[in-house]
Amino acid sequence: MHLFSRRNFLRLSTSGLLLPKSALADADERKFVFIFCQGGWDQCYFAAPLFDSSLVDMEGNVQLGTANDIPFVDSSYRPSVRDFFETYGNRTCLINGFESRSVAHDICLRLVSTGKSLSNSDDWPSIIAAHATSNPIMPFVSISGPTYTSRYDSTVVRVGSSGQLSKLLSGSTLNELGVTPPPADIEALEDRWMSDLLEQRRSQVFRGRAMEIMEKAVTADERRERLEELQSELSISASTNLKENLNLCVDLLQFGSSRSIMIGYQGYQDLGWDTHAANHLQGIHLENLFSDLNDFLYELKNTTTISGSSLLDNTTVVLLSEMGRFPQVNSRGGKEHWTFTSAIFIGSGIRGGQSIGLYNDYCFGEPVDLQTGHPSSQGTALLPGHIGATLLKLADIDSQEYISEPPIEAAIL
Amino acid sequence: MLCLMLLACGSPEENITVYQNPTAQSTPLDDAALLRRISLDLRGTLPSLEELQSVESGGLEEQIERYLQDPLHEERLVHIFNQWFKTKVDHYNLSYRDYHLPEELEYPLIRASGEEPLRLLASIAASDRPWTDSLAVNYTVSNELLQTIWPLSFLESEGVWRKAAYTDGRPPGGVLMTNGLWWRYYTTPNNYSRSRAMVLSELFLCENYLHRPIKFSAPALLDRESLNEFIRTDPACIGCHSTLDPIAASLFGFWWFDLYDTAELSRYHPEREHLGAYYLEQEPAWFGTPISSPADLGPLVAADPRFTKCTAKRITEILWHRQIEVEDFEHLQIIHDAFEASEWNFASLLKKIMQTHRYQAGAPLETLSDEEARKQSTHRLLSVDQLQSVLSQIGGLDWTYEGFDQFQNDIIGYRILLGGFDGVLTQAPAKNPNISQQIAIKRLAQATAKIIIDQHWNEQPVPILQGYNLQELRSDSEDFSAFLMRLHLQLYAQEPTPERIELDRLYWEEIASQSDEKQAWISLISLSIRDPLFWTY
Numbered sequence: 001m002h003l004f005s006r007r008n009f010l011r012l013s014t015s016g017l018l019l020p021k022s023a024l025a026d027a028d029e030r031k032f033v034f035i036f037c038q039g040g041w042d043q044c045y046f047a048a049p050l051f052d053s054s055l056v057d058m059e060g061n062v063q064l065g066t067a068n069d070i071p072f073v074d075s076s077y078r079p080s081v082r083d084f085f086e087t088y089g090n091r092t093c094l095i096n097g098f099e100s101r102s103v104a105h106d107i108c109l110r111l112v113s114t115g116k117s118l119s120n121s122d123d124w125p126s127i128i129a130a131h132a133t134s135n136p137i138m139p140f141v142s143i144s145g146p147t148y149t150s151r152y153d154s155t156v157v158r159v160g161s162s163g164q165l166s167k168l169l170s171g172s173t174l175n176e177l178g179v180t181p182p183p184a185d186i187e188a189l190e191d192r193w194m195s196d197l198l199e200q201r202r203s204q205v206f207r208g209r210a211m212e213i214m215e216k217a218v219t220a221d222e223r224r225e226r227l228e229e230l231q232s233e234l235s236i237s238a239s240t241n242l243k244e245n246l247n248l249c250v251d252l253l254q255f256g257s258s259r260s261i262m263i264g265y266q267g268y269q270d271l272g273w274d275t276h277a278a279n280h281l282q283g284i285h286l287e288n289l290f291s292d293l294n295d296f297l298y299e300l301k302n303t304t305t306i307s308g309s310s311l312l313d314n315t316t317v318v319l320l321s322e323m324g325r326f327p328q329v330n331s332r333g334g335k336e337h338w339t340f341t342s343a344i345f346i347g348s349g350i351r352g353g354q355s356i357g358l359y360n361d362y363c364f365g366e367p368v369d370l371q372t373g374h375p376s377s378q379g380t381a382l383l384p385g386h387i388g389a390t391l392l393k394l395a396d397i398d399s400q401e402y403i404s405e406p407p408i409e410a411a412i413l
Numbered sequence: 414m415l416c417l418m419l420l421a422c423g424s425p426e427e428n429i430t431v432y433q434n435p436t437a438q439s440t441p442l443d444d445a446a447l448l449r450r451i452s453l454d455l456r457g458t459l460p461s462l463e464e465l466q467s468v469e470s471g472g473l474e475e476q477i478e479r480y481l482q483d484p485l486h487e488e489r490l491v492h493i494f495n496q497w498f499k500t501k502v503d504h505y506n507l508s509y510r511d512y513h514l515p516e517e518l519e520y521p522l523i524r525a526s527g528e529e530p531l532r533l534l535a536s537i538a539a540s541d542r543p544w545t546d547s548l549a550v551n552y553t554v555s556n557e558l559l560q561t562i563w564p565l566s567f568l569e570s571e572g573v574w575r576k577a578a579y580t581d582g583r584p585p586g587g588v589l590m591t592n593g594l595w596w597r598y599y600t601t602p603n604n605y606s607r608s609r610a611m612v613l614s615e616l617f618l619c620e621n622y623l624h625r626p627i628k629f630s631a632p633a634l635l636d637r638e639s640l641n642e643f644i645r646t647d648p649a650c651i652g653c654h655s656t657l658d659p660i661a662a663s664l665f666g667f668w669w670f671d672l673y674d675t676a677e678l679s680r681y682h683p684e685r686e687h688l689g690a691y692y693l694e695q696e697p698a699w700f701g702t703p704i705s706s707p708a709d710l711g712p713l714v715a716a717d718p719r720f721t722k723c724t725a726k727r728i729t730e731i732l733w734h735r736q737i738e739v740e741d742f743e744h745l746q747i748i749h750d751a752f753e754a755s756e757w758n759f760a761s762l763l764k765k766i767m768q769t770h771r772y773q774a775g776a777p778l779e780t781l782s783d784e785e786a787r788k789q790s791t792h793r794l795l796s797v798d799q800l801q802s803v804l805s806q807i808g809g810l811d812w813t814y815e816g817f818d819q820f821q822n823d824i825i826g827y828r829i830l831l832g833g834f835d836g837v838l839t840q841a842p843a844k845n846p847n848i849s850q851q852i853a854i855k856r857l858a859q860a861t862a863k864i865i866i867d868q869h870w871n872e873q874p875v876p877i878l879q880g881y882n883l884q885e886l887r888s889d890s891e892d893f894s895a896f897l898m899r900l901h902l903q904l905y906a907q908e909p910t911p912e913r914i915e916l917d918r919l920y921w922e923e924i925a926s927q928s929d930e931k932q933a934w935i936s937l938i939s940l941s942i943r944d945p946l947f948w949t950y
Contacts, residue, residue, distance in 0.1 A: 038838075055635045104608040106837065107623055117623045119841060120736055138848065146838045154845040158830045160823070165830065168852045173827075176814040177860040182936070186928055187859075190936050193920050194855075194943050201945055208777040208786040213794070213845060217945050220851040227848060264838070276601050276672065326603075327635060336603045362635055 028307065030348050030395060031315045032128055033249055034262045035242075036145040037289065038109070039273030040337055042282040042325040043359065046081055047096050047342035049073045053361035056327040057335075059283065068353040070094055077283055080290035088297050091312070093350050093411045095343040096357035097365020098382035100323050103337035105274070108322035109146045112341075115385035115403045119150075124388045125260035126152040127402055128395040132259040137226045141252055143238045143245050145264025146322075154216040157223075157258075159238040159248075166237040169228060191228075195221055230257070240270055242289070246296040253311050254303060265289060273321060277332035282325070293319075297346065312347050316394055319344040320387075327363040340365045343387050349394040351413045357382055373410030382408070439789045442775035444468045449906035450950050451477060451767055453795065454732060456485040457492070457802035462879070462903055477767065481539075481760045485802070490535035491528060492798040497727045498534075498616060499836030500597040501527035503824050506672050507596075512562045520817040520824075525559050529593030532574050537587070538759035544724060545757050548617075548711035551585035552576045563592055563679050583666060583681035584708035589613075595667045596678065597836075605692050606668055610660035617714050619723035622653045641694040656700050662689030663697035663704045721757060725749040732766045734790040734844070744769055792949045796842050797821075797833035800857070800948065807877045807904070808861035809868070827853055846945075858942035862935045870931060877903055883934050888918050888925070900938075905946040 049064045049071055050056040058073070065074025065082060068089025074082055085092070100108045102117075110116070113123040122130075129140035130152040138157040140147075149156055159165045167173045171181035181187065198221050202214040227236075234255055238245055245263045252258045266272050267285035275281050300312035324341035340363060346352075356373040358366040367379035370386070380386070385405030392399035393407040442450060448468045452460040455477070464476055480486060495501045505526055509519045532554040537547040555565050555577035569575040583590050598612040614620045634640060644650045644658065665688045669677040686707055690696050697704035699713040714720055725748050726737055737745055748765050755761030766772055777786035795803065801820040804810040812819040819826040823835050832843035832850045843850060869875050869883055881896045894914050901909040909917070917937060925933035941947065 102623055103604065104611065106840075107611075109838070110840070111623075117621060148840065150841070150844070153843045154847045156847055156849070158847075158849040160827070160830055162825045164825075164827055165849055165852070168827075168830070168849075168856050171856065173853075173856045174860055176819065177810070177812055177856075177864075179860040179863045182859060182863075182932070183928065186924060186932060186936060189924060189927065190859075190940060191855075193940055197916075197940065197944060207783060208789055209792045210776070212787055213792050213949060214945060217846045217851065220846045220848050223848045224851050224855070227852075330603060336601055 028309075028314060029133055029259065031253055031258070032125060032260045032391065032395065033253075033315060033317045034125055034145070034260070035289075035293070035317065035319045036113075036262065036264045037273050037285070037319065037321040038145060038264050038266060039105070039275075039321070040108075040323040040325055041273050041285070041321040041341070042275070042279060042335060043096070043338075043340065043342045044073065044325070044327065044363070045282045045286055046073050046078075047094055047355075048359040048363060050327070050359055050361065050363060053327075053363070055361060056363055057329045059280070068092070070353065070355045075283060078287045078290070080287050080294055084290045084294055084297075087294065088346060089353055091347055091350060091352040093345045093352060094355040094357075095345065095382065095387065095408065095411065096355060097340050097359050097368075098343065098357065098384065098387060099339050099365055100341055100384060101339060103323060103339055105322060105337075108337075108339075110148055112320055112322045112384045112387070113146050113148050115383070115388045115405065121148065122150050122152045122402075123148040124391050125262050126155050127392060127397065129155040129258070129260040131395060131397050134256075136259055137223050137230065137257045138252070139258065140260040141236075141258045141262070143248065143261065143263045144240070145262045147262060154220065159236055161238055161240055163237040163239070166231075166235060169231045169236070191225065195225070230255070240266065243292045243295065246292055247299075249296065250299045250303060250311070253300070253315055254305070256305070275325065275334050276330070276336060277334040279325070279329060279333055279335045289319075293317075300347070314348050316348045316350060316391070317344075317346040318391065319346075324363075338363065345390070345411055349413055351411055354410070356408060356410055368408070369410075370406060371409050373408070437770035438778055438781055438785065439770065439774035439791055440776050440778065441770060441773040444473065445902075445906040446775065446950075447773055448473065448476060450773075450793075452480060453799050453803070453950050454767075455480040455489060455763070456483050457489040457799050458485060458806045459803055459903065460906065462899065465902060465906060477764060481763070487535045487539040488802075489798075490538050491531045492796065493728070493731055494531045494534045494538075495527075495836070496731050496796075496834075496842070498530060498594070498597075499834070499840060500530055500593055501821070502597060502836045503822055504837075505596045506599060507675060507678055511673070511675050514562075517816050518558065520822065521558055522562075524818065524821065525556055526593050526596055528574075529553060529555065529559060530588045530591040530597075531593075533588050533591060536574075536576070541758065543757040544721070544752075544759050544762070545715035546587065548587040548589055548715040548720070549585060550587045552578045553591050559592075562675075579681065581680045582683040584706065586708065586711035589711050589714065590681070592679065599672060600664075600668065601672065602668070602670060606661035606664040606689065607654075607657055609664050609667070610657050613660060613664075613714070614657075617723060618717065618719040619726055620719065622657060625652055645694070656698075658693045658695040659698035659704070662693045662695050663699075663707050663710050665689035665692075666707055721752060722749055725752050725762060728762060729766050729769075732763070733769075733771050734793040735788070741771070744771065794832060794842070794844060794846070795948045795950060797828055797831045799950075800831065800854075804857060804861050804942075808865045808875075810857070810861050810864060812857075812860075854948060855943055858939040859935075861942055862937075862939035865938055866931060866935045869934075879903070884930070888922050893918065900941065904941055905944075907946070 044058055051058055062073050062075045065072050067085035070085055070089050072085055100112050102108045102111060107117060114121040125140050126149045132139050139155040141157050143159045144161050147156060174181050198218045202218050205211045205214050234251055242265050249261050252261060268288045271281055273285060300315055301310055303311045305311060320343050321341055324338040325335035326338045329335055354373060357368050358375045360366050365382055366375045367381050369376040369379040383405055385403040386408050389399035389403050389405050389407040390411050399407060445465050448460045468476055509522045534547050536554050552568055554574050556574050560577060564579055564581040565577040566580050567575050567577045588594055598609055600606045600609045611622050644654045665685045666681045666683055668685055671677050702713060704710055726745060729745060729748055730737055751765040752762040774789050774791045776791055777789040797820055817826055821828055823829050829835055829839050830849040831853045834841055865875050869878055879899050886893050897914050897917050898908060921933045921937050924936045
């Protein structure tokens, strides 16, 4: 539960009264929200309407839907999915048939998040956060979900799915340890001395890892101080509830305190997307996902930044899963893993009203012309690297420094 | 690639000794700092003042030998192996509810399941047995909880973790035959153990099938009737599946029909061993060598030269705190040669790595570029387990909450926030400080300092205070300075500068004037723990 009502904040913040100066980030810089459906969503439940393929098991009682020129799998049981495409389709680009290149969760998670299987690579959110032109308090907030960092590990702020960061900030963690916190004035004195000590330590080292660690410690300490100032106005408490986490997202974006935010979504009641049995859960998960997503996008659209623009105008929302699901149902009513899957880009910088990429009758992704977005036999087979390069370009980052695949230009306005 | 192989095979005439190496890119740590690093790596704790004094007179080698015999060493190895095998995850397919266990066993079950393979590896590594036995022994290591839910019979009568034999007919194979390993790395029924074969290759050979170019272009993937034939004949598939599938075929004793059933997951299934050849239409084999029974698997992996090379690589990377790069190959070869010469004695491997200048790196040479200087692992962050054991050592800190070890889980705990990893969503420890970690360290420092001083004020012995009576120490006394000197030595293995002592004194006096002397000591020790000198090594 947020201590501070977001709506109250929104009402008051237009006057700029509530925003501490230290919290202000570059309001015009594009922000990114990642919603990661861990476990492998079923592309045939929303993005791959392969009704004519005898090789693909589609669920019953579904039909081809089209909204804002985006074809999708439409079901009367999933009105929120239809609402989404009808309401936000014009700001949405569906990327279909990209290949995660594995069918093992651990490996796919890394591949889809970083474009590489190497352990020393950074994921898209952390790269984007590291290039923030301002100095946001929490460049990359990992509320939940996968996070792969190496070079940019100091950009990440872990929230903890049980409100751990919030407990640390408030000092209630000390209660777990059977210890009472020091008086506020003493704690303030401790922090001031600590800052001085860190500065002193930094001044004593001049290069190499020692300097790198000291510099990052000083930066982390400065951010800690700013975050502690902010905690009376912003409760950074996460949960396993998607809606609550998305509400936190709006708060973080509104405060301008972050450039990247990652939320993992495990589906309805945390039942997970890895539906080797009972694949019908995919439909329930999607309905819940899109229901909360619609509310989230509505909030973004109707919330203004301090510079007066809509949050949705400078926020790109990205929906990902590490893999798709096998086109055929198994003996337990489930589906196994599948290397081809879909991603959804929404909002700022996105050329909406289109679906790029195509599944063929075998549920394989077809090559795409990256400039036009049209299927082309001479085109490019989409990989996670293309997804990442597109996001990095949207963040004004030279993607070639990180990934060899080029951006999907057709997805970008 | 050939160039790399030649580099790896050619071992230059280089004698890596402590402090002397012509190709060193860094100056080494001094004796005390090196002992601190070694103690933290081998035991997870700080060296005592007596140990620090002993190395001043050249007793480093003897001290290392003592650390290797310390019971804490085996505990530390569990954490080192977890960095390699990543089995200590927070969620498995089964929980305490599935076994009808009381809720207070939720965390103990999670942790024990992940630790089983690690503790077996640690017990082999800490003993005089050759490392290759880790893939051959016919026992595991279990605690009481696992013994009650898995088909295990203790072979020893004492100890929390004891040798135990599975009684379900599984063949010998050391860690390859542990439930814990395959609970972590499960296969779906229709994946037919292929993902496990891939994991086996990655973990034990450092060979990642995913680094091979692949392309799914085969419509036959949807045709179950012809799938296996296609995998065996299509050029796009052969590269991996010609070796992957025969390995997978040998793992069917662990193949589960139901991924969420206690009977399925608790037991090995000898009756299913032959199903691998049936489903995959491939006879079990290890890179061309036939496997006549799953009992052959462990010895074949152990005999594969890539296994010991992979071991040397993984442990070197963990102790160097960075990945192996091309220019490290000759050093890695020397380390491996020493490992081989010791007949795969794990302690010898550790000692050889600790003799390298890369391990002992203290400061980059001035001749290096900034980029090269940053690559030298001269300063490392304490891992979460090291932080935990050091805070326990100096303050007796025990952070257990609702039955969960808060350092070692992310369900309600702080493992990732402290810079650790869960093995799934975060796969490596943080290398740099960040906000979450700094705030967590702040709170831990406050708690530890409070516990230390409360104990002292209650006249309980606190070793880190080294017999000083803080209630009688005046800030203008020589004893005050002497105490700070020893405190710094104990915590950082280095003496404070006179300026630092003066600053500490001013700080203490400021807190004392605003509060009282007890609070001043709490704050001073808290600050000492938050100092980067404490949480780096």
